[in-house]
Amino acid sequence: MITSVIKEKKNSKGMQDKIKQNSIKLESENVGVFYGHKKVLQNVTMRIQANTVTALIGPSGCGKSTYLRLFNRMNDYIDNFRKEGDVIIDGNEIYKKGIEIEELRKTVGMVFQKPNPFPKSIYENVAYGLRIQGINKKSALDEIVEKSIKQAALWDEVKDDLKKNALTLSGGQQQRLCIARTLAVQPSVILMDEPASALDPISTARIEDLIYELKQNYTILIVTHNMQQAGRVSDHTGFFYLGELVEFGDTRQIFTNPKSEKTESYISGRFG
Amino acid sequence: MNNAAKNKLKDNLLKYFGILCTLSGLIALAIFIIDILMDGLQRLDWEFITSLPSRFPEKAGILTAWTGTVWVFCLTALIAIPIGVAAGVYLEEYNKKGALANLLEINIANLAGVPSIIYGILGLEIFVRILNLGGSLLAGSFTLALLILPIIIVATREAIRTVPKTIKEASFALGATKWQTISRQVLPASASGIITGVILALSRAVGETAPLIVIGALAYVPFVAKTPMDEFTILPIQIFNWVSRPQHGFIINAAAAIIVLLGFVFIMNGVAVYIRNKAQRKGQ
Ligand SMILES: Nc1ncnc2c1ncn2[C@@H]1O[C@H](COP(=O)(O)OP(=O)(O)O)[C@@H](O)[C@H]1O
Ligand SMILES: [Mg+2]
Numbered sequence: 194m195i196t197s198v199i200k201e202k203k204n205s206k207g208m209q210d211k212i213k214q215n216s217i218k219l220e221s222e223n224v225g226v227f228y229g230h231k232k233v234l235q236n237v238t239m240r241i242q243a244n245t246v247t248a249l250i251g252p253s254g255c256g257k258s259t260y261l262r263l264f265n266r267m268n269d270y271i272d273n274f275r276k277e278g279d280v281i282i283d284g285n286e287i288y289k290k291g292i293e294i295e296e297l298r299k300t301v302g303m304v305f306q307k308p309n310p311f312p313k314s315i316y317e318n319v320a321y322g323l324r325i326q327g328i329n330k331k332s333a334l335d336e337i338v339e340k341s342i343k344q345a346a347l348w349d350e351v352k353d354d355l356k357k358n359a360l361t362l363s364g365g366q367q368q369r370l371c372i373a374r375t376l377a378v379q380p381s382v383i384l385m386d387e388p389a390s391a392l393d394p395i396s397t398a399r400i401e402d403l404i405y406e407l408k409q410n411y412t413i414l415i416v417t418h419n420m421q422q423a424g425r426v427s428d429h430t431g432f433f434y435l436g437e438l439v440e441f442g443d444t445r446q447i448f449t450n451p452k453s454e455k456t457e458s459y460i461s462g463r464f465g
Numbered sequence: 466m467n468n469a470a471k472n473k474l475k476d477n478l479l480k481y482f483g484i485l486c487t488l489s490g491l492i493a494l495a496i497f498i499i500d501i502l503m504d505g506l507q508r509l510d511w512e513f514i515t516s517l518p519s520r521f522p523e524k525a526g527i528l529t530a531w532t533g534t535v536w537v538f539c540l541t542a543l544i545a546i547p548i549g550v551a552a553g554v555y556l557e558e559y560n561k562k563g564a565l566a567n568l569l570e571i572n573i574a575n576l577a578g579v580p581s582i583i584y585g586i587l588g589l590e591i592f593v594r595i596l597n598l599g600g601s602l603l604a605g606s607f608t609l610a611l612l613i614l615p616i617i618i619v620a621t622r623e624a625i626r627t628v629p630k631t632i633k634e635a636s637f638a639l640g641a642t643k644w645q646t647i648s649r650q651v652l653p654a655s656a657s658g659i660i661t662g663v664i665l666a667l668s669r670a671v672g673e674t675a676p677l678i679v680i681g682a683l684a685y686v687p688f689v690a691k692t693p694m695d696e697f698t699i700l701p702i703q704i705f706n707w708v709s710r711p712q713h714g715f716i717i718n719a720a721a722a723i724i725v726l727l728g729f730v731f732i733m734n735g736v737a738v739y740i741r742n743k744a745q746r747k748g749q
Contacts, residue, residue: 265638272562295640303638309631312654322639325649371635378639 218243218382218412219264224278226259226436228271233259237278237438239431243381246404246413248423248444251433252464257416260433261384264414265301266294282382299326301382302375307391308367310359310374315342315351318359318370322378337377345373346403365396372403383407385415389422401426420460424448432456498727505720513721518685518703522714527722529686530703533602534671534729536690537699540606541613541670546663549614553621553659558647577615584612585679593680600681603693608676613666620662624655657744664737668730674701700726 219241226234234256241247249257259268266287268274279286287297299322310318319338328334338355342348347369351362359370368388375383385404389397404413404426417423423430424444431441432455440447440456451457458464516526556573560566588608598604628651636646652659677699684706686698700722707719 267634267638270637295642298638298640305631305634305638307631309629309635311632311635311650321636321641321649325636325639325641325645374635374639 216243217241218283219414220279220281221260221263222279222281224260224263224276224280226256226263226268226277227273227275229273232436234436239438239441241412241414241429243412244408244410245428246408246415246426247429247431248427249414249416249431249433250418250420250423250459251439252459253418255433256436257433258386261386261414261416262303264382264384265298265303267303269294299378300380301384302378302380303384304368304371304375304386304388306387308364308371310362310367310370312358312360314356315359315362315370316355319374319377322374326378341373341377342370344376344407345369346399346406347373363396365392365399368392368396368400369403372400376407380411382412382414385413387416387418390418397422420448420462432459434459501720501723501727504717505722505724508717508721509724513718514725517687517689522710522712522718525715525718527700527703527718527725529689530698530700530722531725531729532689533682533686533697533699534701534726536602536693536697537606537609537677538667538671540602540693541609542663542667544606545610545613545617545666545670548610549617549663549666550621550659552614553618553625554647554652556618557622557625558643558651573615573618577619581612581673582675582679584608585676587611588676588680598694600683600696601694602690602697604680605677605682605697605699606693608680609670609673612673612676613670616666616669617663620666621655621659624658624662625651627658628654657741660740660744661737664733664740668733671699671730671733672701672726674699674705678702678705700729 217240219239221237221239224234224237225232237260249260251257262268263276263280264282264287268276276288280288282297282301285292311321313321316338319341320334323334323337339348339352342351347366350366351357351370359367362370368391372383372388389400392400401422404415407413408428415423415426427444429442430444430447432439432447432451432453434455440451440453442452447456448460451460513526514531515528516524517528518530519525556566556569560569585608588604588611592598592604592607593600596604598607632650632654633646636650637643641649682702683696683698684702686696688695690697704719704722704726707715707722710716
């Protein structure tokens with residue numbers, strides 16, 4: 194009797210540790226999305242652990258971007274957007290009343306498909322997210338700008354001309370600047386929508402290395418068209434098809450031993 | 466002649482026709498300017514610019530007229546720019562698309578085409594009579610502001626529309642509010658277009674005559690306006706008045722005044738071009 198109680202206690206403590214380590218950062222519960230009358234996502238349920246990289250794959254138009262943008266409410270700008278089900282971050286439904294979208298987006302950063310730096314200096318690009326929060330003290334900005342650009346592995350290339358217009362950088366550098374800009378706000382989640390699709394192979398490799406580094410401190414959700422990339426950078430993979438999450442699991446399992454035939458034929462390149 | 470040669474000939478004909486059309490406009494303008502310069506330049510001196518009006522052509526000057534024009538320019542700018550830009554931003558960024566938006570859109574486009582004399586009559590009724598401003602600078606400036614509002618609104622909207630959606634998305638994604646995004650990204654990025662539109666609208670206002678005559682701007686004002694409530698005249702009215710006099714001396718005066726008015730408008734357009742180029746360079 195006594196031993197079993199102790200055992201149970203031990204177990205529950207172990208469980209708690211495990212839960213803490215594998216704590217769920219992002220969740221969607223039976224999420225559906227409509228644009229007008231068109232249903233583009235249905236019944237998507239997913240739980241994403243903190244400090245992991247999750248890849249979203251699937252043919253074009255299957256709803257990956259729509260799903261990604263649910264987490265920072267970027268779909269809100271689309272006319273006739275409507276969602277059902279729950280989207281949860283750190284245990285909170287982020288579409289309920291009283292959620293401040295601006296605050297949400299300080300926690301959930303986003304990197305877009307095409308590098309989209311502001312037509313301002315490199316420094317001001319990174320400082321922007323802080324300035325809009327009212328942080329204008331030069332010493333504070335200097336510090337965070339430098340730290341963020343270093344984190345984005347861009348520092349050595351730009352440290353001597355932070356005043357230069359960001360649009361003069363190469364595409365790969367611009368995308369790392371966009372990552373630095375996102376990091377400066379100190380989010381805990383980073384959403385990436387095909388962040389390397391407009392870049393050359395070398396720039397792509399640098400972004401992938403960067404994602405691997407960032408995983409230690411951030412929860413990353415990345416949409417990618419590139420199967421190899423999904424395989425290289427992600428811990429978990431979700432396969433979307435026609436608005437449904439067909440399969441979600443360990444990246445290695447999905448790639449070597451998919452449960453669904455659809456997943457298998459997509460991964461082996463038979464469609465998409 | 467084969468087809469390719471025919472096409473080439475057509476191409477060339479069209480090209481030369483285009484050049485001819487462009488030149489005809491320029492030549493007409495050049496002839497006009499040379500003619501005015503030949504008549505007016507002899508009369509244009511410091512005294513002419515600093516003298517009050519007079520019955521004698523050789524004594525008459527344009528002091529009241531050009532100061533009136535500067536007053537009208539400044540007041541109209543002060544009234545029309547904030548309202549026009551704000552309305553443009555509202556219509557483009559805040560107004561929900563729908564039936565009301567369409568109605569507004571059509572009406573603003575129509576307003577830009579309403580003859581200026583109609584604005585004069587509107588100004589006479591609203592500003593001069595109902596608001597009791599009389600034939601003052603303020604009444605005139607409000608009337609001209611109404612006249613150029615549609616131009617500023619349309620220019621603002623078009624300039625805002627050229628700002629890439631991706632820039633706005635980036636700003637929102639970093640936690641910026643709508644107003645922060647508009648004030649820190651959208652307006653700076655569209656500033657050159659807005660400023661160009663505003664200056665072109667103002668240079669139109671400065672040349673307008675009819676609506677101000679309707680609201681009661683006078684041809685003969687023997688003093689320089691000191692407050693927005695004073696009566697006034699402006700260069701175009703002064704010119705109009707002089708060319709309708711029989712004495713040749715007044716025709717010469719009119720030509721000299723036209724040079725001043727043209728100079729004013731050219732300088733403004735020059736400033737518009739300069740600002741646009743500078744803003745474009747900064748944006749790159
Ligand atoms: N703004 C929009 N308005 C209406 N339909 C849209 C809009 N954006 C995307 N869609 C539709 O939603 C579906 C999912 O699109 P998206 O999420 O962009 O797919 P993916 O990123 O997988 O290519 C597509 O059928 C697309 O046509
Ligand atoms: Mg997409």
